[in-house]
Amino acid sequence: xxxxxYLEVFIEESKEHLQSCNERxxxxxxxxxxxxxxxxxxRSAHTLKGMSATMGYEDLASLTHQMENVLDAIRNNxxxxxxxLLDIVFLAVDDLEAMVLSIADGGDGKRDVSEVVSKLKQIxxxxxxxxxxxxxxxxxxxxxVDLGTIITSKIEYDEFESTVIQQSKEQGFEVFEIxxxxxxxxxxxxxxxxxxxxxxxxxGEVIKSNPPVDQLEEEQFDQEFTVTIVSKDQLDxxxxxxxxxxEVDSVEIHPVILEIDRESQVSSGTLVEEEPxxxxxxxxxxxxxxQKKKQASPAKQQVNKTIRVNIERLDILLNLFEExxxxxxxxxQISNELKNQELHExxxxxxxxxxxxxxxxxxxxxxxxxxxxxRFPRMVRQLARDLGKKINLEIIGxxxxxxRTVIDEIGDPLVHLIRNALDHGVETPxxxxxxxxxxxxxxxxxxxxxxxxxxxxxxxxGAGINKDKVLTKALKNGIVNEQTAxxxxxxxxxxxxxxxxxSTAEKISDISGRGVGxxxxxxxxxxxxxxxxIDSKLGKGSIFSIQLPLTLSIISVMxxxxxxxxxxxxxxxxxxxxxxxxxxxxNAHNQRVIDFRGKVVPLLFLxxxxxxxxxxxxxxxxxxxxxxxxxxMAGLVVDSFIGQQEVVLKSLGNYLTNVFAISGATILGxxxxxxxxxxxxxxx
Amino acid sequence: xxxxxxxxxxxxxxxxxxxxxxxxxxxxxxxxKVLHITRVPGVAPYVKGVINLRGVVTPIxxxxxxxxxxxxxxxxxxxxxxxxxxxxxxxxxxxxxxDVIDVNVNxxxxxxxxxxxxxxxxxxxxxKLDRRLLILLDLKKVLNPHELKVNxxxxx
Numbered sequence: 001x002x003x004x005x006y007l008e009v010f011i012e013e014s015k016e017h018l019q020s021c022n023e024r025x026x027x028x029x030x031x032x033x034x035x036x037x038x039x040x041x042x043r044s045a046h047t048l049k050g051m052s053a054t055m056g057y058e059d060l061a062s063l064t065h066q067m068e069n070v071l072d073a074i075r076n077n078x079x080x081x082x083x084x085l086l087d088i089v090f091l092a093v094d095d096l097e098a099m100v101l102s103i104a105d106g107g108d109g110k111r112d113v114s115e116v117v118s119k120l121k122q123i124x125x126x127x128x129x130x131x132x133x134x135x136x137x138x139x140x141x142x143x144x145v146d147l148g149t150i151i152t153s154k155i156e157y158d159e160f161e162s163t164v165i166q167q168s169k170e171q172g173f174e175v176f177e178i179x180x181x182x183x184x185x186x187x188x189x190x191x192x193x194x195x196x197x198x199x200x201x202x203x204g205e206v207i208k209s210n211p212p213v214d215q216l217e218e219e220q221f222d223q224e225f226t227v228t229i230v231s232k233d234q235l236d237x238x239x240x241x242x243x244x245x246x247e248v249d250s251v252e253i254h255p256v257i258l259e260i261d262r263e264s265q266v267s268s269g270t271l272v273e274e275e276p277x278x279x280x281x282x283x284x285x286x287x288x289x290x291q292k293k294k295q296a297s298p299a300k301q302q303v304n305k306t307i308r309v310n311i312e313r314l315d316i317l318l319n320l321f322e323e324x325x326x327x328x329x330x331x332x333q334i335s336n337e338l339k340n341q342e343l344h345e346x347x348x349x350x351x352x353x354x355x356x357x358x359x360x361x362x363x364x365x366x367x368x369x370x371x372x373x374x375r376f377p378r379m380v381r382q383l384a385r386d387l388g389k390k391i392n393l394e395i396i397g398x399x400x401x402x403x404r405t406v407i408d409e410i411g412d413p414l415v416h417l418i419r420n421a422l423d424h425g426v427e428t429p430x431x432x433x434x435x436x437x438x439x440x441x442x443x444x445x446x447x448x449x450x451x452x453x454x455x456x457x458x459x460x461x462g463a464g465i466n467k468d469k470v471l472t473k474a475l476k477n478g479i480v481n482e483q484t485a486x487x488x489x490x491x492x493x494x495x496x497x498x499x500x501x502x503s504t505a506e507k508i509s510d511i512s513g514r515g516v517g518x519x520x521x522x523x524x525x526x527x528x529x530x531x532x533x534i535d536s537k538l539g540k541g542s543i544f545s546i547q548l549p550l551t552l553s554i555i556s557v558m559x560x561x562x563x564x565x566x567x568x569x570x571x572x573x574x575x576x577x578x579x580x581x582x583x584x585x586x587n588a589h590n591q592r593v594i595d596f597r598g599k600v601v602p603l604l605f606l607x608x609x610x611x612x613x614x615x616x617x618x619x620x621x622x623x624x625x626x627x628x629x630x631x632x633m634a635g636l637v638v639d640s641f642i643g644q645q646e647v648v649l650k651s652l653g654n655y656l657t658n659v660f661a662i663s664g665a666t667i668l669g670x671x672x673x674x675x676x677x678x679x680x681x682x683x684x
Numbered sequence: 685x686x687x688x689x690x691x692x693x694x695x696x697x698x699x700x701x702x703x704x705x706x707x708x709x710x711x712x713x714x715x716x717k718v719l720h721i722t723r724v725p726g727v728a729p730y731v732k733g734v735i736n737l738r739g740v741v742t743p744i745x746x747x748x749x750x751x752x753x754x755x756x757x758x759x760x761x762x763x764x765x766x767x768x769x770x771x772x773x774x775x776x777x778x779x780x781x782x783d784v785i786d787v788n789v790n791x792x793x794x795x796x797x798x799x800x801x802x803x804x805x806x807x808x809x810x811x812k813l814d815r816r817l818l819i820l821l822d823l824k825k826v827l828n829p830h831e832l833k834v835n836x837x838x839x840x
Contacts, residue, residue: 319740322739326739610726612725650741652724652734654771655772655827659726660725662724662725665722671720671736672722672736673722674722
C-alpha cells in the first residue's frame with residue numbers, strides 16, 4: 001500500500017495524540033481518581049495504535065498496545081495511579097515520541113522498546129492478584145465518593161444503571177439488592193467481601209455495590225454492604241449461597257423495583273421500607289457530570305474546525321497582499337489627482353476592504369503561545385523529580401496569540417528561564433520548610449497582551465537573587481568595574497546575570513548553570529526585538545519578564561527624512577522627538593551632546609553615519625529623535641520628521657547581510673524602499 | 685532528446701560601453717526598467733542600493749562600476765537584469781538588454797589573454813558569432829559576496 005501520502009497526516013496526528021497523552025497524564029497525576037482522564041488517554045493511545053498499525057510501524061503499535069493494557073487496568077480499577085507507575089507510562093510516551101520523530105525524519109520508526117514493554121507488563125501483572133473481579137467495577141469505575149453525606153440506606157441508580165436494570169428485567173432477569181452483614185469478629189473483611197463477590201459472580205452480574213468496590217477492598221465499611229445483582233436465580237437460592245461464605249452474619253435480599261418515571265430520584269428505585277439501616281455511607285455518583293463533560297468537549301471541537309496550511313503559503317499570501325497594498329497607495333494618489341467622484345469612492349471602498357483583509361491575513365499567522373507552553377508541564381515534572389524539589393507549575397494566558405515567527409524562536413529561551421527558576425530559584429523542600437514556606441514551590445508562567453507587545457513572565461517564589469553575590473561575581477569575572485558597580489540600581493544588578501560569562505550557582509548542575517544559558521536568552525529575545533527585565537526580592541522569589549513584539553513582520557516606525565532619503569526608526573526604541581536649538585548643543589571631547597531632561601545625551605548625525613550626499617547647510621534648529629537601548633540614550637539628528645506608520649518589515653536579502661546600523665527595509669506606499677535604522681547598533 | 689537541444693544554450697545578451705556580454709538565460713529571472721533605487725549606506729560602491737521588485741527588496745549592482753568602466757547617467761534604454769542563483773537575487777544595471785540568442789556549447793571558447801583589464805576574472809568564456817563577440821559572464825564571481833564584505837567590513 002502506498003502510505004506516503006498519509007505519512008504527513010499520520011505524523012501530525014501522532015504528535016497531537018502524544019501531546020494530549022502528556023497533558024492528560026499530568027492531569028491524572030493531580031486527580032488520580034478521575035477516570036474520565038484515563039479514558040481520554042486511553043482513547044488517544046488507542047487511536048495511535050490503530051494508526052501506527054495501519055501504517056506498518058509495529059514497534060510503535062506494540063508499545064502503544066502495552067500502554068493501552070496498563071491504562072485499561074487503571075480504568076477498571078485493577079491498578080492504582082502512583083507516581084512510579086506514571087513514570088513508566090511517561091517513559092513509554094517518550095519512546096513513542098522518539099519513534100514518531102524518527103519517522104518524521106525519514107527513519108523507519110524502529111526502536112528497542114522491549115525494556116519499557118516489559119516494565120509495562122510488570123505493572124500490568126504486578127497487582128492483578130490483589131484485584132477484585134473486574135466486572136464488578138463496570139458501574140463503580142466512574143464513581144467518586146463523598147464521605148460527607150450520610151443518609152438512610154438506599155442505593156441510588158444513575159441513568160445508565162437504571163437502563164441496565166430495566167433492560168435486564170425486559171430480558172427475564174431479576175434484579176436483587178443484597179445486603180450482607182459480616183460478623184463483628186470478622187478479621188479479614190476484604191477477603192470475605194471477595195468471597196461474596198465470587199459467589200455472586202457465579203450467579204449473575206454485579207452491577208453496583210455500596211460502598212463502591214475500591215472501598216470494600218480497603219475495608220472502608222462497617223459490618224455490612226449492599227450489592228445489586230442481575231440474575232436468573234431465585235431469591236432464596238441466592239441468599240443461601242451467600243450465607244455459605246463463612247463469617248457472614250446475615251443476608252437480606254429483595255428485588256429492585258424501578259419507578260418508570262424517575263423524576264424523583266431520591267425516593268426512587270428500591271423497596272426502602274424493608275430495610276432500615278443506620279449510618280451507612282452513601283456514595284453520590286458523578287457519571288452524569290462526566291457525561292456532560294464528554295458531551296461538551298466534542299461540541300467544542302466542532303466549533304474549532306481548522307485546516308492545516310503550510311506557513312509558506314501564508315507567506316506568499318502576505319507577499320501578494322503587500323503588493324496589493326502598494327498598488328492601493330498608487331491608486332489613491334491617482335484618484336486624488338483625477339478628482340473623479342466615482343473613482344474616488346471605489347478606491348476608498350477598496351482601501352477599506354484591503355484594510356480588513358490585512359487584519360485577517362496577519363491574524364492567520366498568529367498562533368496561541370500554548371503551542372510552546374504545553375511542553376513545559378512535562379519538563380517541569382521531570383526536572384522537579386530529578387532535583388528532588390516539589391514544584392507546582394501554573395500556566396496563565398496560554399491562549400495569548402503571537403506571530404508564528406516569534407513562537408518558533410521563544411521556545412528555547414523559555415526553557416532556559418524555566419530551568420533556571422527550578423534550579424536556582426525554588427529551594428529544596430527542607431530549605432523551604434526551614435524558611436517558613438510551604439514545601440511546594442510555585443512557578444507561574446504567564447502570558448498577556450499589552451499594547452503592541454506580548455509579555456511573558458516567569459515568576460517563582462524561591463530564594464530570589466542575592467544582590468551582593470551577583471555583584472561580587474560580576475566584579476570577579478570582570479563584567480563590571482567597581483565604579484560602575486557602585487552606581488548600579490537593583491534591577492541593573494539583577495540584569496548582570498544575563499551578561500555572558502556569568503554563573504552564580506556554586507556548583508554547576510546538569511540542568512542550568514553553565515553560565516552560557518542566560519546570555520543566550522537575552523540575545524535571542526533582543527534579536528526578536530524584545531527585552532528581558534528581572535525583578536527579585538531576596539527570600540521571596542524572582543520575576544523574569546520578557547517583552548516581545550506582537551509580530552515580527554509588521555512594525556510601527558517613525559519615518560524621517562534626510563535630504564531626499566527616507567529612513568524608518570522603530571517606534572519601540574524611540575523615547576521622544578525634539579527640536580533642539582543650535583546653541584543648546586554642547587561639545588564634550590569631539591562628541592556633540594545635548595542636555596535632555598537633565599541627562600547628557602550624545603548626538604548622532606545620521607547624515608554623516610549614512611553618508612547621505614548633501615550640501616552643507618547649517619540650520620538653526622535640529623530635529624532630534626531620542627532613542628534608547630536599555631538605559632542608554634542617543635539623539636539621532638535628522639532633517640525632518642514625516643510621521644508614524646505601520647510598515648511591513650523586509651530583509652535586504654541574502655546578498656546584503658550585516659549592513660551597519662540597518663536592520664532591514666520596508667516598502668512605502670509609493671512603492672519606494674525605505675531602510676529601517678537599527679538603533680541598537682548605533683548605541684554602544 | 686535530440687543532439688541539438690543538449691548542445692544549445694540560450695544566452696541573454698546585454699551591452700556595457702559598446703561591448704556585448706551574455707549570461708545564461710536560466711540565471712535570469714526578468715528584465716526591468718530602472719525603478720527608484722534606494723541607496724544603502726556603507727556597502728561596496730558598485731552596490732547602488734535596493735529596489736522594490738514586486739514586493740521583494742532586491743539589491744542593485746551597477747555593472748559599469750563593478751567592471752571599473754566610467755559611469756553614465758541612466759537613459760531610456762538602461763535596463764536592470766534580475767539575475768540570481770541559489771538563494772541570491774540581484775539586479776544588474778546594464779546599458780541595454782535586447783537579445784536572446786542560441787549558441788552551440790561547442791562555440792564557447794576560453795577567453796583570450798587580452799580582453800580587458802578588470803573584467804578578466806569574471807569571464808567564463810567568449811562566444812564568436814558572425815561578426816559579434818559575446819563575453820560570457822560568470823555570475824558567481826560577479827556577485828562574490830566575500831569581496832563585498834571586505835569592502836564595507838571596516839565601516840562604523
